[in-house]
Amino acid sequence: MILTDNYNVEIDEVELWEQYYATRDIQIRNQIIEKYSYLVKIIALKLRGIYQQYGDVDDIVNEGIIALMDVVEKYDITKNTKFETYASIRIKGSIIDYVRKQDWIPRKVKSDYKNIKDAEDKLTNSLGRTPKDDEVAKYLKMDMKDYNQIVNNAFGTSILSFEELIGEANLTETEMSIGYDLPEEEIELKELHKVLIDSVNKLGEKEKLVISLYYKEDLKLKEIADILNISNSRVSQIHTSALQKLEKNIMDYQNDIIEKDKR
Template sequence: MTNEELWVQYKEYNSKEAKDALIIEYVELVKIIAGRLYTSYNAHVEFDDLLSYGIIGLIDALEKFDHKKNIKFETYANIRIRGAIIDQIRHMDWIPRSTRQKYKRIEEAVARLQKKFGNDFTDEQIADELGLTLEAFSKLLGEATTYSVVSLEEKIEDSLNFDIASNVVDIQPEDRFVENEMKKILSQTIEQLPEKEMRVMQLYYYSELTYKEIAEILEISESRVSQIHTKAISKLKIALNDLY
């Protein structure tokens, strides 16, 4: 039975067998998304837990997807699966308050330097702004890197709190404007980053490489990739904050 036939059997005839077959068909997508988020969260959660949360998102996507609309299920499911995993991680609240506060300090320092220098400033300047040695700042970046990823994910999820994929025709003009503006700002901000930060963001988000793979390409350590990523994320989050 083809994929299209499975959708018809499930949606129009409520076939449990077709639904089970669709879950099996798309479970690999859940594994890919869960694996990527597992890397982002620095192994603070179990991969199997992320996979379970993602399966919940996949089932939700299957139930709510309109197979008659002109949109790929993979696009819709990606949003639902990521959203389900991130929601569960939020509820776990496993990131210490001290880590959140440390990242907030970095973000505030970056915001102040952006007003002075745009997006082009050094680690040394951020360390000076924080009143830290370069070594202490590098350690701080390492501690805050996990929360930086979570923070950006949450900001994007909150910004797109309308159903992008299932209601393409029904999206209100103001919601469409926010979506387009957010994409434009993210794209522009990434393009304005210093070359190494831009390269890390492109390799991580567009090429979907791991820190280890990026480190090999750029010939730097994984910890350095993590630090560069954290700095770049703080700039993106500040740009998104300015939209609201």
């Protein structure tokens, strides 16, 4: 039950939505936003890995609240989709788009890593094989410590980590108890988990191996490079490519849900 300041009476959630749907009253809308603001906080915390190094959590929450306001205004109560499910997808998408637009990855990180990739390509052509890390560093007249630092920085700049992708498909018990307590939401979450697993299985062999060694076996970048007999830089490239493919499949699935709800 929800206590409204305007009418000083208790009304249930359905009636609150019906009143807003009929009147578009701003104060009723604000009550709905306040009720569901916890979704923004949960999603902001789940995605903290993509902004915590450069961005401020308050900015992320504010962006999420703006998205929540838009969702409340556009939500169609005649549809069968639970509001929490619909809102969570839209809020997450809005935050990720916001982070992408900020381009928080320092230009120097991008520039330095591009120099390494260019050097690696040139050496591959001249040597007829993938160069070793020390060969790339020597070609660039770069200290190995600096070389490894650049590669490690680039390795951590993927917009979503695998843990966060997993988080999309596996809610904690707390989250389940707060807003995902109906069978239909559990079915959707299981389907999302299946999409992620299928996406991993569709990756190339080296991409699957890098993902497995890094996230399942908890190996370091250099250890993976030694096992695969490739450079650290190449491992970083494979890792980034794999995460981008997984992220695209997850986002495509979630966008499909939104489009179906509009019909």
